[in-house]
Amino acid sequence: MNMIQAINDAHKVMMRRDPDIVVYGEDVGFFGGVFRATEGLQKEFGKQRCFDAPISEGGIVGTAVGMAAYGLKPVIEIQFADYIYPGYDQIVSEVAKMRYRTAGEWSMPMVIRSPYGGGIFGGQTHSQSPESLFTHIAGLKVVVPSTPYDAKGLLIAAIEDPDPVIFFEPKRIYNGPFDGHHDRPVTPWARHKASEVPEGHYTVPLGKAEIVREGEEVTILAYGTMVHVALAAVEDNKIDAEVIDLRTLVPLDIETIEKSVQKTGRCLIAQEAPRTSGFASELATLVQERCFYNLEAPVGRVTGWDTPYPHAYEWTYFPGPKRMKTALQKVMAD
Missing domain, CATH: 3.40.50.970 (Thiamin diphosphate (ThDP)-binding fold, Pyr/PP domains)
Structure with a gap:
């Protein structure tokens, strides 16, 4: 489906x-x-x-x-x-x-x-x-x-x-798996998740994130479309990143986030929405409050622009794999 x-x-x-x-x-x-x-x-x-x-x-x-x-x-x-x-x-x-x-x-x-x-x-x-x-x-x-x-x-x-x-x-x-590039095949993870929808009743619990890729060097927090963008950026740049799909923003699975950042020591947050006062800001604060002594670098954010949605520059506005790469390099270099 x-x-x-x-x-x-x-x-x-x-x-x-x-x-x-x-x-x-x-x-x-x-x-x-x-x-x-x-x-x-x-x-x-x-x-x-x-x-x-x-x-x-x-x-x-x-x-x-x-x-x-x-x-x-x-x-x-x-x-x-x-x-x-x-x-x-x-x-x-x-x-x-x-x-x-x-x-x-x-x-x-x-x-x-x-x-x-x-x-x-x-x-x-x-x-x-x-x-x-x-x-x-x-x-x-x-x-x-x-x-x-x-x-x-x-x-x-x-x-x-x-x-x-x-x-x-x-x-x-909506219409199929997506890996962050609108002009190339999907990732194996996205294809697998699309193929395993069961018939009948089942639930995914609210308030429980999913670690979609395990890694040791940096934690990437994302949700919605940005999960696919994050995976594309990681695979393109051969980074040993742990990618977490939040799935539920409220209630938030802060325990999974905290455990991951304590392990990796670095954190990058991705959102499609504009930067100022976005949910990524709340996530960055929570990570800083709970994992300050584990962090090896400031928490990074890659987001949309602080501007009304630019129709003519839609694919430039999106935080795509190239912008994710730049943000990852900064978090990894600090």
Whole structure:
């Protein structure tokens, strides 16, 4: 399966198991979603459980709050992460706070899915990476898968979780494995992860990172598309790096990170989002706080630019293997 098929299958698995799950958003019903991640759901489960919503992200999120409080389990899609901002107030003020403001009487068992990041020449309003806006909000869990296997297992785990989960799906790797170069074959790891998606129900636990490549010289922390970019850079430059796929940003598997950096003594963090106030900044601080006496060099970051997404320079904007190489050389030289 590719990632779209894996996400679609996760919906079907869970909707067959639990009649309280409802799926809706812009064009997710009859059309099957702009990327076809919900294709066939309305046909199998009917218009009561998979339906189209008006173009009102605040309304989509707000009605999901009511459904979740009532006892349903809404899985809503925001067509692009760039469109999520009209619903941000509902997410921050209602979704993230409900369990706390009701002293645990009401939970928010809901998932907010959204394609995010660049790679499809979508321009400034279809390519943003806003994950740090949600990792900062207490009460939310934030997930970013990098493979079809993880996408299905993490989405099932998110749907089963009693609390709200923001589920960002990297568009650049929707249709197949990707190794950081858009013009060459995929890495064996990416091919293996794409080929091993099981049928039926399984979960990938929230809050557990995966070491996708073991190494001794430097730890690379990445998530989503950047995992593939990191692996490409390491293989191209024959660096004995340990690459960690975070998979879940909140809750964060800090124990795996700490153990790796204590072993390697060096750390590089990769994100597609702009540099300033990105999630990489939080990771760098955590590594410095916990591993200061183990570090042989300052923690490095390779990121997108501090600029609105540049449509005409999309592949230059991405932190690709060449920029990863430069960042790795600096971390290794210090």
